[in-house]
Amino acid sequence: MLTTHQHPKIRADHVRRQAVVYIRQSSIQQVRGNRESTARQYALAEQAKALGWSAKAVQIIDEDQGRSGSSAEHRQGFKKLLAEIGAGQVGIVLALEASRLARSSVDWHRLVEICVVTQTLLADEASVYDPRDVNDRLLLGVKGTLSEAELFTLRCRLHEGRWNKARRGELARSLPVGYARTDVGQAIFDPDRQVQARLHYIFRLFARHKVARRVLVQLVREKLKLPAQIWGGPRHGEVKWKDPDLSDVIRILHNPTYAGAYVYGQKEYDSFDRSPTNGKAKVHPRPLTAWPVCLQSVYPAYITWEQFVTNQEMLRSNTYRIDKRGAPRQGRALLQGLAYCGRCGHRMAVFYYSTKEKRAPGYGCVHDNQKHGGPTCQCMSSKGIDEAVTRLFLSAVSPAKIHIALQALEELEADHAEARKQWDLQLQRAEYEVELARRRYESTDPANRLVAAELEAQWEANLQQRDQLQRQRAEMERKQIQPLGEADRHRIKELSADLDRVWQAATTSMEERKTLLRFLIKRVHLDGVTREGKIRIDVEWHTGAHTTTTIDRLQVGVWAPKTPAVAVERIRELLPEHDYAAIAAKLNAEEFRTAKGLAYDDKSVGYVARTRGWARGKGKHGKQGKDRMSNLCLM
Ligand SMILES: [Zn+2]
Numbered sequence: 001m002l003t004t005h006q007h008p009k010i011r012a013d014h015v016r017r018q019a020v021v022y023i024r025q026s027s028i029q030q031v032r033g034n035r036e037s038t039a040r041q042y043a044l045a046e047q048a049k050a051l052g053w054s055a056k057a058v059q060i061i062d063e064d065q066g067r068s069g070s071s072a073e074h075r076q077g078f079k080k081l082l083a084e085i086g087a088g089q090v091g092i093v094l095a096l097e098a099s100r101l102a103r104s105s106v107d108w109h110r111l112v113e114i115c116v117v118t119q120t121l122l123a124d125e126a127s128v129y130d131p132r133d134v135n136d137r138l139l140l141g142v143k144g145t146l147s148e149a150e151l152f153t154l155r156c157r158l159h160e161g162r163w164n165k166a167r168r169g170e171l172a173r174s175l176p177v178g179y180a181r182t183d184v185g186q187a188i189f190d191p192d193r194q195v196q197a198r199l200h201y202i203f204r205l206f207a208r209h210k211v212a213r214r215v216l217v218q219l220v221r222e223k224l225k226l227p228a229q230i231w232g233g234p235r236h237g238e239v240k241w242k243d244p245d246l247s248d249v250i251r252i253l254h255n256p257t258y259a260g261a262y263v264y265g266q267k268e269y270d271s272f273d274r275s276p277t278n279g280k281a282k283v284h285p286r287p288l289t290a291w292p293v294c295l296q297s298v299y300p301a302y303i304t305w306e307q308f309v310t311n312q313e314m315l316r317s318n319t320y321r322i323d324k325r326g327a328p329r330q331g332r333a334l335l336q337g338l339a340y341c342g343r344c345g346h347r348m349a350v351f352y353y354s355t356k357e358k359r360a361p362g363y364g365c366v367h368d369n370q371k372h373g374g375p376t377c378q379c380m381s382s383k384g385i386d387e388a389v390t391r392l393f394l395s396a397v398s399p400a401k402i403h404i405a406l407q408a409l410e411e412l413e414a415d416h417a418e419a420r421k422q423w424d425l426q427l428q429r430a431e432y433e434v435e436l437a438r439r440r441y442e443s444t445d446p447a448n449r450l451v452a453a454e455l456e457a458q459w460e461a462n463l464q465q466r467d468q469l470q471r472q473r474a475e476m477e478r479k480q481i482q483p484l485g486e487a488d489r490h491r492i493k494e495l496s497a498d499l500d501r502v503w504q505a506a507t508t509s510m511e512e513r514k515t516l517l518r519f520l521i522k523r524v525h526l527d528g529v530t531r532e533g534k535i536r537i538d539v540e541w542h543t544g545a546h547t548t549t550t551i552d553r554l555q556v557g558v559w560a561p562k563t564p565a566v567a568v569e570r571i572r573e574l575l576p577e578h579d580y581a582a583i584a585a586k587l588n589a590e591e592f593r594t595a596k597g598l599a600y601d602d603k604s605v606g607y608v609a610r611t612r613g614w615a616r617g618k619g620k621h622g623k624q625g626k627d628r629m630s631n632l633c634l635m
Contacts, residue, residue, distance in 0.1 A: 007051060007128060009128050009129075009133075010051060010052060010092070010128065013119070014119075014121055015053060015091060017090055017091030017092075018053075018057050018058070018084070018091060019048040019051070019053040019057055019058045019093075019094065020060075020081060021041070021045050021048065021059070021060045021095070022060075022061050022081060023060060023061065043125075044096065044125070045060060047125070051092070053091070078107065082111065085114050085118055085120050086114055086118065090118070091120060092120065092122070092128070093115075093120060093122050094123045094124070095123075096124060108147075108148075112137065112140050112141070113131075114450075114453065115131040116131045116132050117450065119132065122140065163265075163292075163293075166265070167264075169262045169293075169295045169298055173262065173264070175257060176229070176252070176255050177190070177195065177227045177229045178190050178195055178258065179299065179300075187298075187300065188300060190239070192239065194227075195227045196302075198225075198226065199227070199252065199302055202219075202226075203253075203258070203303050203307070206253055206311060210314050212249050212250050213369070215249050216244055216246050219244045220372070225241040225242055225244065226242055226243075227239045227240075228240055228242050228248070250315070253311055253315060254315070256294070257299055258302040258308070259296075259301050259307065259308035260296060260298060260301030261297075261298060261299075261305060261308070262293070262294075262298035263291055263293060263295075264291075265292035265293055266285060267283045267284065268283070268284045268285075269281040270282045270283075270284060332361045332510065333350040333361035333362070333386070334382065334386040334389065334390065334510070334517065335382065335386065335524050336350045336514065338518070339363045339524050339526055340524065340525050341367075341525070342526050342527030342530075342536060343378060343530070344365060348363040349363070349365075349366055350362070351366070360381065360383075362379055362380055363380055363526060364376060364378070364379030364380075365379065366379070378528050380535055384551045384552070385526060385537060388551050389517075389521075389524060389539060390503070392537075392539055392547055393517060393520070394499060396541075420477075423476070427469055427470065430462070430469050433462045433466075434463055436462075437461075437462045438459055440455050440458070440459075441458075519542075520541055520542055521539055521540070521541060522540045522542045523540040524537060524538070524539050525537075534550050534553060535550065535551050535553050536549075537550070567600075567608075570590070570592060571587070571605060571608050571609060572612075572614065580602035580606045581602040581605075583600070584599075584600040
């Protein structure tokens with residue numbers, strides 16, 4: 001053992017000060033091997049004593065657990081260490097590997113520099129270093145750099161290791177509900193037969209209905225619950241039964257484990273696209289064919305792999321777009337963002353159900369259906385409603401009113417501009433303080449490292465404060481309604497001069513119509529249920545006034561007008577020999593009319609054919625389209 005007298009670098013003034021044993025455990029280090037045991041770390045304290053420090057003068061700083069071996073509490077690990085060294089209270093710092101004291105080589109070089117000023121020694125198991133000695137200092141610098149490079153390599157290796165393990169199917173994956181593990185870790189079906197049966201039932205229902213929401217609706221109707229695993233807590237891993245919701249059903253249908261497959265890398269993390277609020281990398285799902293690890297027949301399977309692939313295609317083709325966003329956008333539903341359910345008050349979503357020929361918009365109150373698989377409150381085609389609201393709008397609106405609305409908007413924008421100015425001032429002030437702190441720091445005597453460190457910290461704090469302000473301001477900007485630009489405003493004035501004509505003009509975009517509408521209309525409440533076959537439209541103006549009107553329902557559904565049976569029969573006769581357009585021509589010549597009393601065209605004939613399952617070579621498509629619509633309109 002070395003003693004004070006034997007070690008030339010340790011002087012009496014070192015021993016008079018404290019010896020600090022610094023323990024740092026990061027997960028990387030633990031992976032590196034479990035060599036760094038508590039015993040070895042406490043051996044450092046013994047080493048300090050051997051080097052000449054008394055037991056009372058030895059202090060242990062354990063960064064990760066915020067635990068101090070002797071008296072004081074040292075919660076902030078490295079910072080605290082720097083502060084104590086800076087205050088000249090520390091004679092020597094001992095760590096398992098001295099260069100692992102700091103997280104980055106920047107921290108490390110700063111530590112070494114402070115040790116130079118305060119004449120503090122650094123020591124690891126192998127040696128004692130005096131940073132004031134040129135050779136030692138060089139060595140410490142190299143060690144720090146090497147250590148950082150090594151950490152980086154380790155991290156890469158760790159990442160690679162996970163992937164290698166995953167490619168062999170050995171990386172532990174948690175199993176979804178419906179599976180259990182034996183004592184030796186083998187995956188088996190959950191021994192609870194009821195759990196198994198319920199999962200089988202869900203897959204059977206989906207095979208029958210081909211729509212996840214209908215699976216949910218049936219479960220709800222039959223009052224069946226879903227098994228779910230409990231995460232965390234004393235009952236972790238146990239199965240509980242819960243009321244189903246759509247996300248549960250979809251999660252089960254999407255999980256490849258049920259097809260017996262071991263999959264890794266279903267999602268991709270985009271480190272260049274991070275959330276501004278929490279800094280997390282955005283996640284993008286990879287398509288099934290691009291899953292990097294996909295080993296089949298690893299687990300006992302509820303469905304075949306082919307079935308799973310079919311299900312994924314089905315789920316993808318079923319997703320119709322539900323649009324809940326409020327900003328006006330291109331799209332044929334005029335009341336997007338303005339339509340509210342006249343029955344329950346929820347905002348109605350715009351949905352498009354698409355067939356090959358068209359994408360027909362409608363308004364639906366699907367809140368309850370989306371959430372809990374309850375019935376859809378109501379849904380209706382947007383066509384008649386949009387026309388009625390347009391009529392109301394054009395008759396109620398004069399150019400003068402639009403000008404008043406624009407003025408009000410200008411006032412609102414002026415308020416925002418004022419708020420923005422306040423923020424700018426605040427930011428300028430923060431900028432100034434950062435600049436001041438920087439100058440203070442740069443003007444200190446470099447020899448006076450202690451003061452410099454303090455000023456640097458101050459500078460750092462100012463920078464952080466400024467960044468936070470900038471983030472807050474950006475957030476505020478994001479939340480505010482986008483102000484109309486000068487060009488928009490000009491265009492709206494132009495439009496309003498001859499509203500009637502302009503509204504109908506082909507050059508006026510749907511977005512412009514929506515923007516115009518929003519000037520005066522706050523909400524439109526729709527009720528298509530209370531009176532059979534009618535839709536009550538209640539327009540709520542920004543002024544608080546209401547205008548109501550009632551229209552006939554056009555919606556395909558219970559009260560929808562039906563294609564006359566004779567016409568349907570005629571279409572069936574003509575189908576084998578003619579295409580849709582030819583049939584339409586014949587029907588028109590024979591003076592048949594559609595359900596709405598109009599002439600036939602290829603689309604209306606196609607519709608009749610598809611909905612009766614007579615579609616020409618696209619039977620699957622037609623049937624599915626109908627299923628989806630009727631699913632949405634579960635009234
Ligand atoms: Zn509703």
